[in-house]
Amino acid sequence: MSPVSSLISVSALALALAWSGAMPAAAETAPTPPAKPSTAKPSPAKPSTAKAGDKSAPAKDSKAAPKDAKAGKDAKAKDAKAKDTKAASGKPSSSQSSSGKSSGKSASRPAPTAPQAAPTLGASSNIPGGDLAVLKVAVSAARNGRASEAMSAAQQLDDPVARTLVTWLVIRHAPNDLGFDTINQFLTEKPGWPTPNTLRRRAERVLFQENRDPAKARAFFAEQAPLSGEGKIALARYLISTGNRSDAADWVREAYREDDLNELFETKILDEFGSIITRADHKLRADRFSYKPDPERALRAAARAGSDIVALTKARMAIARKEANGEKLLAQVPFTLANDPAYLFAKSQLARRADKPQEAARALLAGSGSDQVRADPDEWWIERRLVSRELLDEGDVQTAYKVAANGVPPKADNYRAEQHFTAGWIALRFLKDPRTAAQHFAKIDDDQKHPITLSRAYYWQARAAEAMGDGGRARAGFEAAARFPATYYGQLSRTKLGMAPVALRGTPQASFESRSNFGRLEPIKAIRMLYAIGERDIPLTIYYDLAWRMEDPGQLAMLANLAEANGDARGALVVGKEGLAEGHPLEAEAFPTFGVPGYTPIGNPVDKAAVYAVTRQESQFNPRTLSSAKAMGLMQVTPAAGREVSKQTGAPYSEARLMSDQSYNVQFGAAELGELVQNYSGNYVLVFAAYNAGRGSVAKWIQRYGDPRDPDVDVVDWVESIPFSETRNYVQRVMENYQVYKVRFNIASKLQLEADLRGGR
Template sequence: MDIRIRNALLVGCAALAATAVAHAQTADPIADLLGEPKLPAAPQPYAPARQTVARPLSVNDQALFAQGIAAAKRGDVSGAKSAISGLSDPVARKVVTWAMVDVSSNLLGFYDLDAARRDLDGFPRGLRRQIAAEKVLETAGKTPAQIIEWFAGQEPQSAPGAMALASAYRGLGRQAEASDLIRRWWRDKSFEADVQRTMLTRFADLLTVDDHVRRADVLLYGAQGPAARDVVALLPADKQAAALARISLRGNVETSFYALSPEDQASPGVAFERASFLRRRGQDAAAAAALSAAATDAVTPDAADRVWDERYRMTLASIRSGDWRSAYRAAANTGLNSGADATEAEFYAGWIALKQLNDPVAAGRHFAAIERIGSSPITRARAFYWQGRAAEARGDRTAAENFYSRGAEHGTAFYGQLSAEKLGLRLVLPADPVPTDAERAQFEGRDVVQAMRLLADQNQRDLFRVFALHIDDIVPSRVEAALLIDAIRGYGDQDTSMKAARGAAQRGLILADRAYPYRTPPQVAGAPEPALVLGITRQESGFDPAVRSGADARGMMQLLPSTASGVARRMGVSYSAAMLYEPDYNMRLGSSFLGSLVNQFSGSYIMAAAGYNAGPGRPPQWTAMCGDPRAGGQDPLDFIECIPFSETRNYVMRVMENMQVYRAKANGGSAPITLSSDLRRGGYNYAPAASSVASNP
């Protein structure tokens, strides 16, 4: 291996390997990563470490805590306050206060809400408490100076808060600051029509016609409800006509569009609604042409999201018709700068530029934008891998290896695994941390953790989950993430523990043991390899046997009763709907069903996974648009990334990355990465491959 790559990996592996070295005996993690032999050990199911219980409440406090939570939940402020006054445990008092404010903020005065805002700092839903206090701030009898001091230089989080602060500025003669604040909120924020009317009544003298034009533009990208219509009435005649045409087009009436001047017809907001109207009528080519005139620098993030929704539909329509240049134009220059929509837009633009337009330079720019936007390991690995592919297409192997080495830092992510495979690396799972007594005491000493435990002990499962997932958002380290997952599992909540594990992973806190539960699948004739079964199970249920979906899918592998009964009949076993919640029974049927899908798709794991998620009839439909991943010369990544359902696209990648992890777990924590060959499994091509650049993943 090139010494530059090895040196890069020494840096790249630090985030994962350092903690493993600190908590587990590992002679040379880099040697492991580079493929030194390692004796496999039989995988063991993960078991939580010793459970720490919440400090016990007195008998009196237990009764008052239960009474207080019950009162808070039913909106009984008086009953909740009575319980709070009698509680001696400070954390119990905080929890009941939190529940009361969370449900009944509209029944509380400013000083109660302000005290909760300060005293419950670090508890869930802090923004909700801030907004509740802002809404009644002007009823508190505070002077203008006191109101300004209360905000402490922070931006208001609500329109009532903005009005309170602006009024305080005016009260002290700070007219410019009042004007700047009100105009900023009027131009860029959405809020209820009655609040909008109040702001207009109180601060009309600070607003200009241009401010009204801007606000109308913002609101007309949204729901076009009463607030939007009220502002349209404030516009000059020519602007009002364009605004009303946008409303009419949304209602599938185009008459008023033709009454506009050519300049107004081509204005971004009108062009956007016209494109959407044409697309709904099936006129995709005309819609794409109209969309090219729509704003690429939409006025607000919300408007940009709305524009992307339409551009995304146009992108898919153009892909289906094979019009790749139109697809690229729809995906590029969306005006999005952050969030999942921005990464999807940049990816589609980059993928089309690289694979269909033979423009690796433009592709590299789009993939680099994903790197700037994204923070999660999954997103960053995707950005680095595809930057590597673009560099390869430019003939810059050195740059490609650098991108792949950076992608390989994220070894549990799909594209991180493909990056590592490009460099000939093995997957080596970092050991989970073993918390010290001091680390455990620090975690347990947090009020929010004690609150979570009190709620669990009182069987307040809904509130327990709110606190658990809030803690997951704020834990600062792998050690505390591990302790949180142990605590949640100690209360028997597998579903929430897996949500916490996934949330931690999204922040780069990888816990390969806790986040990938292991259960040996039952042996079933025709079942695929255990790693695929486990990969599917992790995505379907997170190994919670009691899960039941809204669609009535049940148990470990989320089987519909109709599907399960058919599988049981074919297997020659008795069927019981109640038994679908029994792990082994469910996994027997699920493994058999999954095996039948693998067989149906001629051995293709990715088509079987897509069929398991979206239904077996979908993958054959997608091959016409996306190419057949089993075809010689076809890049299977094109099929995956072309799947029009984002849920299924994500599902397939997560299943395939899970499979690599489970192979490593079954082999003592390390295994060769064979993801690219796994993507190519299957050999029967029953549909013509869509045009695409042939390249190895």
Template sequence: MKPRTRLLAGIAVAVLSTAVVWPDRTPVEMPAPQRNQEAGAPAVAPPASVPATEIAGAEGASSAAEAIAEADPTEMPPTPVNTDPAALAYAGPDQMQSRDAKPPHALSVARPDLDAITVEADSVTQIIDLYRKGNIAEGDALAASLSGAAARTLVEWIAIRHNGSHLGFNRLSAFLADRPDWPQRDITQRYAERAMWRQKLPPATTLSFFSRREPESADGKFALALAYQQSGDKESEKKAHTLVQDAWRNDPVDRDLERAIRESFPAVFTADNNRARLERLAFRKDWTSAQRLAADIGPTEVKLLKARMAIDRGGNMKAALNGLNAAERAEPLIQFVEAQELRRQGKREEAAAIMLKAPTKRDAVVEGDQWAKERQRLARGLLEAGKPQLAYDIIKPNVAVSEADTIETEMLAGWIALRFLDKPDLAAKHFTAAEPHADLPTSVARVAYWRGRAAEAAKNAVDADTFYEAAAQHVTTYFGQLARAKLGKTDLPVNPPVTGDVLARASLEKGEIVQAIRLLYHLDERRIATLLLDELARNVQGADTMTAVAHIAASLGDTRAELVVGKRALYRGFPLDRTAFPTSGIPTFETAGDSVEKSMTYAIARQESAFAADAVSSAGARGLMQLMPATAKATAQKAGLPFDVDRLTSDPAYNATLGTAHLGELVGYWRGSYILTFAAYNAGPGNVRKWIAAYGDPRDNGVDTVDWVERIPFPETRNYVQRVMENLQVYRHILSDRTALFIERDLRRGAFQ
């Protein structure tokens, strides 16, 4: 376990026991999810198509809001969601009467001088508009007249965001040096690296720039390699070769840069390096570059790539492979796509036979995360086919590169070993292997919980309790809550609001970033402001300062801002629970039809739209609860309410009324089951019925509900159910002041008598 992770529990107990809200706050804004509909289901319209991203055994579900537990709080992509069912609702622990949040009493602090901050707002608006249109010269001329430091820095940052590829190295590097605490430094650095080699800067300048940072791009690696090359000594030449080889094998390289590399470093273009690059281009579906490179390598690669392209584009696989001999079909370039296509066709054992011959070492594969994901999908499909040992054999090799896929592979292997092969010691090895890669509360709690389950299965009660206690420290997470239940803990100690430190907030209010945030909110540029706010929360040190950031977020009148800061705080070990689970995002609304407990409405809205009243997804899902218009219309008609599609995004109370009524329909349709309700809301009732047929009904007392959720083949839906379930527990506490933990009961709701 990483050192910082070990401290989380201690920090949670010792640093803070409360979380923030200032009296000057109001609602929201943000992206939106996607929904599925199904013909013939109660009170709903015909189906919308399932999203097109492939996932575990069923190509079709797209990224979910906050996709996977490790998602960055500033990036909450669309969610595949449902628009089906009807009938009764469960009257839960709290009545369904939503109300405006009443912020707790906060410290009195001098409000920032908004007039001073926004005095140049009109000019800033003009400058931002000019930069967005690419009018750099005009924007620069007007920016020169600004007197406020925060305004000047802000517009320069926006100039770089929109026009970085057209700015010179000196300007870009100066911003990096002078404003190290502003966000998207990696993007600014890539622009600077691009300018560096195009401007052919002196080696001393290049070496000085990279003395403080590593190259982020192929441009930067090449520029630094040129500087090393010109030094003339063998050690520097070796470094230069290594840099350019890494760039050629792994990074995007345009035609100009490729020509420059060929001229200066011809030794890099070996058969092995070219083959690795060809595979990477194929994974990225950059067919133009791949075809050009294959032609340079030779006729065999041209033939292999032609077959890969044909299969990848949905052509006849048998015809595509006919021209290849056995050795060519054993090439990873072909193995991956053949195994993938066989899995898609439902020929799982044939796919497994190919995958078992594929490379099993990280350094032997290109795009290890894509191989890892394909192994995960295939292993789950084999489980469904009743082949747990073969599933384990497929998932056992961990070729993942990213922390997220490394964890996912080890956890899936461990779960299969524990729950399907009855090998707790083997499972424990995989869970232990995942631990060093887990540093977010969700993943830390997940690893500890399953280590506890493995120890419990091995009849080691002492170790089991130790692991459960470690997981239980993370009270706002699904697995932390499950661990508390395992220990017999019936409470959920959510942290109360924090008063905070006046001096810490006053100090932050004087800083450029906070002044820029307030200026952006004045200009209604909330999304850009949120990037700055998250960067602030990412970098500040100490509990008082983090609490001050939460206070500032609360004062902006934007629930999403609070959510971003609260999540970042929890990720860093500062338990600002009330900031991470805000209650200002849903206005007072009327209930209609079959309603549900208020906590569920908040749990869904937090996950669906991050309380974005005007969110519209790419599939057309709208507003706070991300309702499809057809579903909203059907629900309105059933409830005897007028329907107005525009009000779904303009009137959050109206959206909440219809969304809550629709949730009531779903709960009734699934006879009280919260698991099935949440899964159907995300992936559609048709998929849920398939999963019931394949894995059993979680309402059946003989079905382990935790395992049932783990078996959901769509990563997005699996994550969604877990996140909404954990949200539900926390919001029950916050909205009703009830500390009881109901997660086991909620997982079993609707159980057959």
């Protein structure tokens, strides 16, 4: 078969076999897309009652890669940016995200397949063994981009859901081989399938590459704005074909400024629309990719902007990568750019690393209010946070507050909440200004719904009220935080109020109707098929998406139980955490009591709850996790820690076994934990801080902030003073995990957070 024939046959196969029934032809006419969509949001249909959105991998809330130091223990770390993922809405602008997540909720539902009885939760796929063997071949081919092989195998499958699963995977991994029409029909006919926005981006890419009738773009974007650079250009082509060059220019400039375009795509845009793109656009693109940093993209854009921007970009790249010539290159930047926010940002980085936080602060305060900061306000916040905390350590409280409180606000929700907390905490605990602090703390919960964020906000609102002598408001704040018993600040609040028991709520039960609807969902059938062929990773993508979109707590519990029935602690954790984040009573699902293998203890003892608390945070129960610092496996044991455990206990050390043998990994991780518990006299703040950042860092913090085992040291402030944001978050998350797991394993019947915080006092 010729290559051309092969390509044609792949698309034809997809059209012929992907669905149980024939798909209707695409409509010949469609509503005209708004040139500057003001309310268009992605609204994919949902399983049962579901939120529109697209998540394809579990978010990590602690172990993020640092940008100012090597990742790993004893490294100065800060969390990687959480990208804002709201869908394009309104006229394209620099503040508009291009990733496509919507905060809205869809009202449509996927058409269910033929009704069936309420499902059992095991791995039974209800398809013949021969089909399973073929499906395994098809899935492997699809995930590795071999579309023709995957679709040929899928043609042999009798089960329509199995065929749909293969097509879904091919769209995700090799969309070009299917063609736009096939992908668009899948989106239309299968709206309940996971990651709809990812699928839509694939369609946009192929639509751009095929560059056919502009009317296809007209129909495709009639109800939803583009999510990708390719989509924006495809829509621009349509607008130009109608004579609407002005609005087309907006989309072209939006794509060029905002999106991660490769060099080939950049060239295509410039060849086709070069007269539209300005020097300011090139400068903004150079700035944006300098913050990432992405040298190749940044320098390509800088070269188009001019020699002065090239000089600035080269200096910024050198400074971002901590190259020795960074300061020299910055000095060579033309004086006309001395007040440019990008220049001031680089100047702050240099000064901070030279232990000159006052100089860094002057640069930040000079530039942080500029509109140009919007190129990456999150990176500006990260730098402001680092400098603010260094100023605190030097006793310059007023300037620390100014740096934290002033400037363009971060874009990401978690960073906005963090900015308000940091400014409020400095005002309350260092400036002794509870009224100003209360104003900041009150802003933390603006547009926030996550229990971790809300409990922190309410707790500190209560602390500010206490400082003002308002006992009633203080109690109300603690009571509000106490509604979240699985969170660190919720647990602190319960302790404050004398609410000893950890109130783990009962698992919600699904109604008969919900159970029946759950069983009809094709993605649920797909999960069972994937388990039946031994696939453990792809189900995680489906779990994450369904957990994000489902609203029925009973169905969420069923989803987590499906994972548990198949021994998939990762899947159960993803579903449980998302359910808790939405306010559902899924504590049991969010804190799995399986997923850690049995092991023979060595060294100092440590309880099971601590092992699970650490594993949940370190690897999310993924035994194949490997960090950039070579932390390995379930408990993220480093080679250095493994060798030390071997030295202390006499157990033979094998780096290979830390990855290949889960029991061995847990044995060594538990031994390291036990040694830390012994070393720090049962103070779990120090134990978990040392497990994450290393004993050397903890020794420095004890010297700087005092010993949290000392009755005169405020432990809550001590934790918030930890200079590494990753470790601050880590300690709080593992402490809350530990309290819940002690109840889950019947180690404690009541909240023991206070005792664990105080340890050896």
